[in-house]
Amino acid sequence: MTHTLLVSDLHLAPERPQITDQFLRFVSNTAPRAAALYILGDLFEYWVGDDDIKDPLNGAASSALAALADGGTPVFLMRGNRDVLLGADFAMRCRATLLDDPVLVDLHGTPTLLTHGDALCTDDVDYQRFRSYARDPDNQAKFLAQPLAARREQMLGLRAQSEASKQQKTEAIMDVAPAAVEELLRKHGYPRLIHGHTHRPARHLHTVDGHACERWVLNDWYETGGCLRCDAAGCSVVRT
Numbered sequence: 001m002t003h004t005l006l007v008s009d010l011h012l013a014p015e016r017p018q019i020t021d022q023f024l025r026f027v028s029n030t031a032p033r034a035a036a037l038y039i040l041g042d043l044f045e046y047w048v049g050d051d052d053i054k055d056p057l058n059g060a061a062s063s064a065l066a067a068l069a070d071g072g073t074p075v076f077l078m079r080g081n082r083d084v085l086l087g088a089d090f091a092m093r094c095r096a097t098l099l100d101d102p103v104l105v106d107l108h109g110t111p112t113l114l115t116h117g118d119a120l121c122t123d124d125v126d127y128q129r130f131r132s133y134a135r136d137p138d139n140q141a142k143f144l145a146q147p148l149a150a151r152r153e154q155m156l157g158l159r160a161q162s163e164a165s166k167q168q169k170t171e172a173i174m175d176v177a178p179a180a181v182e183e184l185l186r187k188h189g190y191p192r193l194i195h196g197h198t199h200r201p202a203r204h205l206h207t208v209d210g211h212a213c214e215r216w217v218l219n220d221w222y223e224t225g226g227c228l229r230c231d232a233a234g235c236s237v238v239r240t
Contacts, residue, residue, distance in 0.1 A: 002035045002108065002231060002232075003034055003035060003108075003229050003230060003231040004034055004035050004036045004037075004038065004040050004107055004108065004225060004229075004231070005030070005031055005034040005036075005037050005038070005227045005228070005229055005230075005231050005238075006037075006038040006039075006040060006114075006194055006218060006228040006230065007026075007037070007038070007040070007081065007221075007225075007226075007227045007228075008039065008040035008041050008042060008064060008078075008116065008195070008196025008197070008218040008220075009041070009042045009080070009087050009196045009197065009199060009218065009219070009220035009221060010023055010039075010042065010043050010044075010220075010221040010225075011042055011044065011045040011082065011220065011221060011222060012043060012044050012057060012061060012221075013044070013045035013046075013057070014047060014056075014057055014183060016045075016194050016222075019222070019225070020057060020060065021163075022221070022224070022240065023061070023064075023221070023225065024060065024064050025066050025077055025240075026225055026227070026240045027064040027065060027067075028064065028067075028068075030227075030240060031068050031073055031176065031235075032068060032071055033075055034073055034138040034229075035071060035073070035074075035078070036074045036075070036076060037068065037073055037074070037075050038076045038078070038099075038114060039075070039076070039077050039078065039123055040078045040080070040097075040114055040115070040116055040117075040194070040195065040218065041078045041079055041080025041081070041083070041101070041116030041117075041118075041196060041197065042080030042081065042082045042083060042116070042196065042197070042220075043061065043080070043086070044057075044058075044082060044083045044086075045046075045082055045169075046082055046083070046156070046158075046159055047082065047083035047084070048084050048085065048087075048148065048151040048152050048154045048155050049085055049087075049144050049151060050085070050086070050087045050088075050089035050090045051089075051146065051148065052148060053093075057071075058090075061094075062090060062094045063083075065077075065094035065095065065096055066076060066093060066094050066095045069094065069095035069096060070095060074097065075094055075095060075096040075097070076096065076097050076099050077094065077096040077097065077098055077099065077105075077185070078098075078099040078101050078115075078116055079101060079116065080116045080118070080196070080197065081116065081118045081131065081134070081197065084088075084134050084135060084140075084161070084198040085140060085143070085144065086098075094112055096190070098142075101114075101115050101116055101118075101119070102114060102115035102184065102188070103115075104187075104188055104189075104191060104216060106193075107230045108169075108230060108231050109232055110151045110191075110192055110230075111188075111189065111191040111192065112191055112192045112193070112194060112230070113185070113191045113192070113193045113194070114194055114195070115184070115187050115193070115194075115195045116195060116196060116197050117176060117195030117196050117197030117198060117217070118131060118197045119131070119180075119197070120176035120177060120180045120181055120184065120197075121173075121174070121175065121176055121177065121180075121197070122177045122179075122180045123173045123175075123177045124169065124174055126150065126165070126175050127174075141215055149206070155196070157159060157220070158236075174198070175198050175200065176195075176198060178206075180213065181206060182208045185206060185208045185211075185213045186208055190208055190211035190213050191213070192213065192214045192215075192216070192235075193213065193214070193215040193216070194215075194216045194218065194228065194230075194235075195216075195217060195218065196217065196218040196220070197214075198217060199219070199220040199222075200217055201217050201218060201219035201226070201237065202216075202217050203215070203216055203235075204216075204217070213234075216228055216235055219237070224239065224240075225237065225240035226239050
């Protein structure tokens with residue numbers, strides 16, 4: 001049966017080579033049997049710009065995805081909060097289609113809304129403020145105008161600040177807000193919803209205006225891999 005695979009929050013980083021190896025095996029051995037592969041954000045732990053082409057990790061990931069696409073499995077790539085600066089040049093190297101966030105697609109007959117998920121965490125006011133700042137085109141242009149080494153240093157500093165900030169927040173604040181989820185489902189016609197970001201993998205059922213809506217949260221790859229497999233019969237979690 002034809003199926004599609006979806007992943008997110010791989011957070012590939014040089015200090016976690018075992019996860020990179022697992023991702024490369026997944027792309028080489030598992031993904032080619034799928035009709036398509038969707039990566040819903042945070043492929044990388046951080047991204048300083050598409051011009052960071054000499055980085056070995058970036059090169060390995062883009063080469064693997066390009067080989068997958070060249071072999072006949074389309075690759076769809078969405079930006080996350082960690083790799084918000086990922087752009088058209090990198091997508092081109094991957095032979096991937098860069099997706100808007102959110103995007104409504106047809107997955108084997110079921111309307112499905114795909115999003116990274118961070119926009120749904122509306123109770124985290126500080127994060128939403130930073131999200132708006134990080135996605136502002138002028139702010140991105142100023143950052144990308146700096147030398148590569150300076151960008152990397154700043155990004156590592158921002159990551160450290162973010163991790164420290166999380167320690168001061170409750171789990172509930174960093175999760176999606178039910179009202180935000182319901183509003184998104186309502187806006188797009190009550191589809192199935194698939195997202196990542198929260199690192200709380202689960203299947204949820206929402207009733208919105210009398211419509212039953214399924215929501216899948218993808219797992220992260222900090223400890224081990226995993227993906228969501230969707231076909232005409234529905235979706236299921238697959239460990240890699």
